[in-house]
Amino acid sequence: MIEIIDLKKSFGDNVVLNGITTTVKDGEKVVVIGPSGSGKSTFLRCLNCMEDPTGGSIIFGGEDLADMKTDINRHREKMGMVFQQFNLFNNMTVLENIMLAPVHLRTMRLKKAKRKNFRRKIANLFRKEKKALIEITETKASIKAEAEQNARRLLTRIGLEEKADVYPSTLSGGQKQRIAIIRSLAMNPQVILFDEPTSALDPEMVGEVLDLIRELANEGMTMVIVTHEMGFAREVADRVIFMSDGVITEEGTPAEIFDNPQNPRTKQFLRAVLH
């Protein structure tokens, strides 16, 4: 699904990622752990070019995302991202938050198809062999209705359907993060990137967010998760990546990494966090 080859990132002279090569397979749950400053968040943010990589390639959907010429927006639709600080749009209600991107992007595509048909119709007047028009089955209203139905279904799923019309400022952190997760789900992504999704939450709200992530994991969603929740990492991960100083120091199944770490750096880190 995502092939990462020799990924490099530096901020000025500060090298944060120093050649990362790994592959995220279809349906795989990859958890990235490591000490702070190891580059794990930067690694995740490079995957959808929130930070532009300074070297290497990220192959996704047959294209190299690290190439500046690639239309990154089209790929980001298929690569959801969940942030530590939720990043819900403060000027929109919960429902609008979820509907904005699906409605906007599909409407733009509809407009584009209509423009193309119009051009073709004109050109057909002068052509002997008429070119077929693009079939358009949706309207602006149908896109909106469909997106709203989908958004409400997702809200019901997380039990927040009555919050559809409130603004994010009135929600708790746990509610915000769960809504941020379904906002990315509304795009039907092929993979979701989680950037420390529970680090900014009050302890009592961590559970509800982890439950939702676990549920998605069980449904077969491909995920890359950066987290400090070691128990959760062990439970959900198919593969654990341990990073330090901008490189992958060790990777393997949760059992391999947590019960029988080989690298001294990994051992030291796990001793510190697992007491």
Next chain:
Amino acid sequence: MQRKIETFIEVFIDEGGYRDVLTGLRNTLLIAVLGLLIGIVIGTMIAAVRVMPKYKRLPRILDSVGRFYVSFFRGTPMVVQLLLFWYVLLPLLGVNLPSLAIGSFVIGPEVWASVIVFGLNSGAYISEIMRGGIQSVDYGQTEGGRSVGLSYGTTMMKIVIPQAVKNILPTMGNEFITLIKETSVVSFIGATDLYKAFNDMGSNTYEFMVPYLAMGIIYILLVSIIALGIKLLERRLARSDRNH
């Protein structure tokens, strides 16, 4: 004093001075309101260009154009800009601005010229206000928008700028009030505004005290009404923060 007031009443009502004042009031409002609207459009565009990430060449060129624009319009007085536009630029280009007549209302070319200069001038100030407003919106909002596949422009238009506008509304109100007051310089190119209407009354009677006093009061009233309007608008917008 009694005599002065009587003289004023005579020119104001009997000799039809109120008509000039109404025209002046209309022009003052027209120039300030249209100037502000043009300024908002220009200012938003310049601000958007100036906060754009600058990897590519085009944004960098646009950024320096924007910087030059702002430094020119902030670096010269409004009167100078007005005079340059009316007496230098328009004749050089050979442009004759139209005169628009709606019934007995005539809006002359000097008023349109003022509208344009006020728009260009406030565009420079508003771009700086807007830039501050955009930068005050948490960068996470941009990241949230970009992460679901929206383009930079769409993210700006739908997410960042609406929040920025709310933040800068009080400063924007100030800008509007400044524009209202600055319209008193348009008489330099012969446009009738509040100042010119009252000044003419004074010159006709050699009696300036009462006309100028009345002028001051009208300006204060005008500005107070606008300030009240802004306050109400702010309260209305703040409602979406708290809600229910």
